[in-house]
Amino acid sequence: MTAAPMIDVRGVVYDYPTARALHGVSFTVEAGAVLAMVGPNGAGKTTLLRCMAALDNPTEGEITVAGLDTRTDPRGVHAAIGYLPDFFGLYEELSVRQALTYAARSRGMSPADTPKAVEEAAARVQLTDRIEMRAGELSRGLKQRLAIAQTIVHRPRVLLLDEPAAGLDPEARRSLSDLILRLAGEGMTIVVSSHILAELEDYSTRMLMIRDGAVAGGGVVAAGSGARDGLRVSVSLTDPPEDLADRLAAIGVTLERQEGDEVLLLAPDGEDDAALLARLIGAGLKVRAFQPTRLTLEDAYLAEVTR
């Protein structure tokens, strides 16, 4: 029996008064995944994220987050998630400590647990040394960190980030990537939306493409440097046989792509390079070149676009 997904979106339609923004979107996200939600500006990513955050109700369809229905239990969903909108604001007159204290208390944390949670959240985003500073005195990058700290101070199970790297300098982006990797390492399920693939590359394990308010391609696919769905190998073959896919399947290898003599293979996670090469040769394939590789978000994006 498979575990229930952490996020389950089923047939979501969202209508603005003058147009339909989402057309029956469906997908699931497993617990612990870092999902890159990609697509052009205006594709419907923000609308979808707001529905997942139980800030807006879909016209049709259902969304469950951490097992809670966004329509029937929006407050439960709010307590289970952290959501950072693309254009966020801070209480500029409050100190970092006050802002985090309010965030923790307003998200249901007890007064006794709050001081420790505040210290932890500040440490996670490396704001401990600035904890008594006013939020308005922080730089753009530090404000972004404070905003993220506010969204994770209550230790949510799901984190939704909408264009989190927008407006950040390269150093701040690197810092954000490191933070997301740390949070993912702690088991948090994270959805990050962006229209810039490069900024998602470092930490994503899955990708979902949204275009014109609908899921494009084949839904949620493995992608990004964090993907752990197997060993990908780029192989050049001399005279690849007609039944290549069948021969590969017989030795437990999937043919992901073939362009003439060049093929992209996917072997099960944990597969040894040398053992795989030996099995390919053993299957009668004339291997000319063998290069373990990884599927970048851009590869996955282009593969989905041409699907």
Added chain:
Amino acid sequence: MNPEFQRNLWLEASPRRIAWAGVVLLLIYGAAVTLTRNNPYGAFPALGGVGAVVFVACAMLWGARASGNSILAEIADRTWDFQRLSALQPWTMTWGKLFGGSSLAWMCALTGLLMMVIAGVVGGVVGLGVTVIFMLALAVLLQAISLGAALIGVRKARAEGRTARASGVLGGLIIGAILLSWVAGSAGFQRGMGTEGFGALFSANGMVDWGGRLWPAAGFRAVALSLFAAWAVVGAWRLMRLELQMQNAPVVWPAFLIFLAIFAGGFMLRTQGLAAGLAVGSLVVALSAYAAAFAEPADRVRLRQFVQFVGKGDLARAAPLTPAPLAPLLIATLLVLAAFATSNGSLMTPELGQAGALIAFLLRDLGVIALFRMGERPQRGDFSAVVALGLLYGVGGSIGWAVGREAGGALFAPLAHAPLISLMSGLVQAAVVWALAGKRIGLSAPPSVPASVPAT
């Protein structure tokens, strides 16, 4: 402590701001004492008067503005979604904002009230307790209306794709002032619907005729105002629930309308009987329908969903989507029918006939409002609807009067001179307008326009 209240205290009532407010108040009270040092009655009467002014200025003006701003500032600072995602209960959020946003204003106002009470006790003022209750209730009423108006403004703005503005708060305050005039002018209500009540606001003399008996005016107004203040707080709480994505069953709003009908109708009971009381109640409830129609977000999708769920018989899902004007329309209609039923033979008196025609015209006007507010540019819908109604009543009524005197005028307004003509004309116009509005809203078909909208 309520986290929302505490956050507002951090922002609004910082030690520095409290210190500055203390200095200003000391200067004001010091000036009052200095200027009246030769007064044979001492400084207390002047301090009491200044205290009253401080209370009105701080609690009713500054406090009301601060309560509304506790929402509008969140919108301007882009922190409202963060608040909507909190786990705080709507009631916690409501009172945290209501009294936290105006915390410094309350601190200053209470010094004024204290001065007033001390001056009153020293001077032996009769009914001081009732006056204090009246003033506190008035302040809470204004602040709660301001908060509620801001919440209405936020909902409307979101549905209409624009940013919430302070004008929503202002509109709410005006509505509150009208309500207030009814309460304050309850003795004068019988003479002319209470707009003259402002004059009687601060001079609660005589008796009030309500519910078939006479009541001391000061006590009556204090109690009535306290009830309205409680309703205003409840209203703000219900609106906060909607903002926090919770669903409201259509219970509290109809209950308030019934309260309103009883309150208004009670003034007629002793002198003009039950039928007149019911008719006046229906009039007040009908007026509430207009307020509800403009306060509701111009959301075609929501209306379509409501109609679809009703069509499927799924009343559980339809109930939270019920348009706000529907309840006053139904209750006003029921009250008019009840007035007919209790009129003891005089089934078609001009007044009752006019009340029936009023419902027909209300139905038409709600259609006009829906027609203009549910267009492609809902941002301009409110203004367009007001202009359209003005033209229908003003220009249409004038032309009708010029052509056919009472009968002509009755085609465009619910007149007592020709109630049947008004009734029939109102119903025909309502049918036409609602047919147009239904087409514009797209009630018969779900939206299917394939388009990607900038996700904002």
